[in-house]
Amino acid sequence: RQFTCLVSTPSTAFAMGRKKFMNQTDMKVAVIGDEDTVTGFVLAGVGQRDGQGSTNFLIVDSKTKRRDVEDKFHEMAGRRDIGVILINQSIAEDIRHLLTDHTARGIVVPTVLEIPSKEKPYDPNADQVMQRVKVFFGGNIDTSDW
Helix, strand or coil, X not given: XXXXXXXXXXXXXXXXXXXXXXXXXXXXXEEEECHHHHXXXXXXXXXXXXXXXXXXXXXXXXCCCHHHHHHHHHHHHHCCCEEEEEEEHHHHHHCHHHXXXXXXXCCCCCEEEEECCCCCCCCCCCCHHHHHHHHHCCCCXXXXXX
């Protein structure tokens, strides 16, 4: 009796000409944030550095240029192995134009989620995901006490 493998690996999926999402276990979380946020996620096992020195995280401080944050976001958004990009909301405000463009193009993977930082409280009115949730519920979500 012969058995046929019905599970395709990424290499066979591309060889057959079909575009396929990576397996969920292959997807990584990327983080753009302040030192405390990134350190916490790296200590939790999110951080990765490949053979070329490329990482899936960026620590942003007062010396980090906006262009560096934009470049890292483009790099992360273009990687096939990243499923979620976590970004501090205060940093997201600095590159809001890129996040708006990412959302407007209908890109689902990687999903960009804004998270709070210790220095600045979370503002659900500035979060694009929360704005879409509000539209879904007909705008009837009271976020004033968040």
